[in-house]
Amino acid sequence: MSSSPQSQESGATRRSLLASGAGVAIAGAAAGLTYAGRPGSVAAHQSSSGRGSSGSASAEPVPFRGEHQAGIVTPAQDRMHFVALDVVTKDPAELRLLLKEWTRAAERMTYGAEAAPGGVVGGGPYQPPADTGEALDLPPSNLTITIGYGPSLFDGRFGLAGRKPEALHDLPGFVGDDLDPARSGGDLCIQACADDPQVAVHAIRNLIRIGLGVISVRWSQLGFGRTSSTSTSQTTPRNLFGFKDGTANIKAEDSDALTKHVWVDPADVPGNAAWMAGGSYLVTRRIRMHIEVWDRTPLQEQEDIFGRDKAVGASLHLPVDKRDEFAPLDFEAKGADNQPRIPMAAHVRLAHQSQLGGIRILRRGYNFTDGSDGSGHLDAGLFFVAFVRDAHKQFVPMQQALARADVLNEYIEHTGSALFAAPPGLGTDDDWGTQLFG
């Protein structure tokens, strides 16, 4: 057998190798650090995933800092690991310090480096490694790490009550909800998206590790396949009902729609809540899909429920020979029976801005399968993720309309729910702790 390339590395620490130029040096903004990406190249490692959600095979990392957090309008990566955490310390200073440490680790990992300088060997033989190691050979894989704060974080334990944005309060219950408290809520959340799931899991796992004694895992969700496009450069993927849904999603290129529907305006968060300006509210809903029942439903019924055809994803009002996914939906068009061609209770109609006073949301969800349900079926569905300027003015009325009338409800069950305030992006010297605590 041939020697691995690593065998040529003379046992020097990965960190020193990286610093010596084996990796791509990237100027780290915080603390003047110079980061070096993990050198794994697409060609050298088959488990790497440089193919990229933007369709390129680039190993260039997604910038960590900027006006807004990465992982919102970033072209939706293929895989996701999401975790909701509860704060277990009573000391606000510990939380604040953790948020600062997380900032540094998240930025490093985004660029393909280990979670802390020195990585697995930097602390020497008698210290636990500063990185857990399972992503050592993998490229950045478009990793983004997005943080959010739940309403409960502002309950007074940490002196943050005065900084709570007005719109950050729990979602109401919806008709048909079957929420599991163990899959809902949380003081904090971290969303890691990447084209390689091992890179996303590594990021979440290391942030949890760094938070030992300060936070504890409340719930976690792995998403194996994206269900949304957030850029016009992406094709619309399919959910586990086999449909293209969210064709009309807000895209990164539509800056007017982002300003109006996604980013929190300074006027929305006056006074001590101003830290949230430029942020976005993150809604998660774990939606179990009863795929076995769905799979026994005739095609036409499936299409009437969605309001789109299954093969192409086109509006049902279009003649069969003119089906185009991106042709506008015509809710007035009638069929030969003089009934609306897109049924009154079709999902696309109920969720459409024209039926909701102009409401739109940015969807960024993932398909999941979490083993079996103990009753002979897969526990599979959609981990719905949306980013909005105000969840109570956008997601809530939309979900109320859907919960009331959507025929899809016969096939789905909302089993988890959470709302988080995802703060704006970080400037050059900022960190999450200073941003939140002021």
Added chain:
Amino acid sequence: MSSSPQSQESGATRRSLLASGAGVAIAGAAAGLTYAGRPGSVAAHQSSSGRGSSGSASAEPVPFRGEHQAGIVTPAQDRMHFVALDVVTKDPAELRLLLKEWTRAAERMTYGAEAAPGGVVGGGPYQPPADTGEALDLPPSNLTITIGYGPSLFDGRFGLAGRKPEALHDLPGFVGDDLDPARSGGDLCIQACADDPQVAVHAIRNLIRIGLGVISVRWSQLGFGRTSSTSTSQTTPRNLFGFKDGTANIKAEDSDALTKHVWVDPADVPGNAAWMAGGSYLVTRRIRMHIEVWDRTPLQEQEDIFGRDKAVGASLHLPVDKRDEFAPLDFEAKGADNQPRIPMAAHVRLAHQSQLGGIRILRRGYNFTDGSDGSGHLDAGLFFVAFVRDAHKQFVPMQQALARADVLNEYIEHTGSALFAAPPGLGTDDDWGTQLFG
């Protein structure tokens, strides 16, 4: 927004499009069918994964038929969905027919086609679609579908008792086992591996759908990252302890080792069990890893437990400047303290053929994270999969040695276990039903 390419397809059925040449026509062996692959190309769809475990970006499917089943020595794909099923019908003919239908669907999906001719629209508006649709736009992604039969399938319900291979009987208990019956055993199993998890999940989900009324899901496991190499063309990946494990795995290129350790010899299965010649026994162990405890363990202790260094994966007996993952392990080498440099209880020593009378196994496992454990931690670990000529002569003594002495046991817990007989590959006109029932 621009029209999608699909909008040019004039609403014709996907099937007819494929037949007209939009896809890659592949001569189907069974029933003289001509299959047409899904046309999704690597360049056209960002969620596709043509990068390939063999390091190429080829969209060529893995051949379904052959001397041995695919998915054993096939270069380990990046992702896996595994399901164990129980047979719920009492009618052997129904089971036999299902196995035949599965053969056809599995072969089609391997080549990138829908599960049945016509796909989502072929049955017309009043029939449930013959394919669930969520992989419609995705390429073959090196999908392999591997079937296996548990000991319980031969208990007399289906007239198969006389065809049971002698070596197919339940694994014994091991010291420290903490098995969950709901994650163990099963009459049947299907392993789907692919470089795109959506393709693997789609395959399993459709085979379950086809089996409605005949089988029911017992347990299911998603693996997000491969932990083994099964070809010299692959680099050794890392498990969630951050280590390269299984460097000495049996590789596809070592045909002598495969004959000796992996494939069932005709002499092993005389008489009515001869159908199993050329097959292999499939062992699964769901190994929960207590990663939080591991992450607090000093580097040297971690390395002593594995017997390899963490950064490179090299044997610990090698000097720091000569570390090479593929250099042979020297179990006699001693350190300055006159103690074996590779500790007596190190994982690589206990699992090494030199310590086990020449026993070797082909490992093909995957990393998993299944949400949280309800106690503040991720439920993560290794879904161990091995293929062996005789589990009781190979896996059992190896696991007995590990269960007795491996220091790793402080950090892991076996929570699921199963043994299946994976039959040999299918010839041109064979199907799984005829192969099993004769």
